[in-house]
Amino acid sequence: MNNEGKKRLTQKEKQFCFFYVNTGNIEESAYKAGYGKKAKKYGSKLIRREEINLEIEKLYEQKKKNLLYMACSGYERLAFGNITDAIKLVFAGNIDLLKIDEMDFFNVSEIKKLKDGAMEVKFFDRIKALEKLQQMNFSDQKQALSFYNAIERGTNIFSENPE
Numbered sequence: 001m002n003n004e005g006k007k008r009l010t011q012k013e014k015q016f017c018f019f020y021v022n023t024g025n026i027e028e029s030a031y032k033a034g035y036g037k038k039a040k041k042y043g044s045k046l047i048r049r050e051e052i053n054l055e056i057e058k059l060y061e062q063k064k065k066n067l068l069y070m071a072c073s074g075y076e077r078l079a080f081g082n083i084t085d086a087i088k089l090v091f092a093g094n095i096d097l098l099k100i101d102e103m104d105f106f107n108v109s110e111i112k113k114l115k116d117g118a119m120e121v122k123f124f125d126r127i128k129a130l131e132k133l134q135q136m137n138f139s140d141q142k143q144a145l146s147f148y149n150a151i152e153r154g155t156n157i158f159s160e161n162p163e
Contacts (some may be wrong), residue, residue: 003057004157006128007051009051009052009055010052012033012034012056013046013052013055014033014035015032015033015051016029016030016033017029017035017045017052017055017056017059018059019033020056021056021059021060021063026040026044026046026047027040027043028045029045030042030046037039055148056068059087068117071136072133072136075129075130075132075133075136076129076133077106077107078106078107078124078126079126079129079133080126080129081104081106081107082104082107083122083123084106085103085104085105086103086105086107086108086121086123088103089103089105089111089119089121090119096102107123107124108121108122108124109121109122109123109124110122122153124140
């Protein structure tokens with residue numbers, strides 16, 4: 001029991017919470033957490049417990065923050081990312097498919113092979129990405145520091161070793 005008199009969650013229960021936040025499906029989450037053939041029964045019981053719901057809320061809030069961080073990182077890659085691999089693709093004659101798999105096309109929005117054999121590559125708009133980053137910008141340095149501290153804490157929540 002913890003300070004509030006509530007039961008501490010087992011690793012299996014924590015896994016249920018994690019899977020529920022990522023799937024939204026009670027039975028699937030219980031099955032993935034290791035409840036086996038009785039996943040539906042256990043999942044229904046788990047989702048009614050207060051401490052389970054508190055853990056789900058905590059994980060969901062962290063997930064929302066992580067999505068914001070991912071969006072910010074994505075806009076940074078679009079605004080400042082490298083297009084070298086796309087240029088290599090345009091000028092390469094025949095390129096090995098394994099090499100294509102290793103190339104970075106994050107900034108590419110569309111690739112077309114034209115009838116005359118030419119290739120057309122369209123990139124995402126860097127200006128729009130910069131505008132989105134500006135909209136996400138922080139009003140002061142203190143807020144920016146708390147943002148980066150939250151990122152640091154967020155990376156630790158899902159990397160904990162099982163008990």
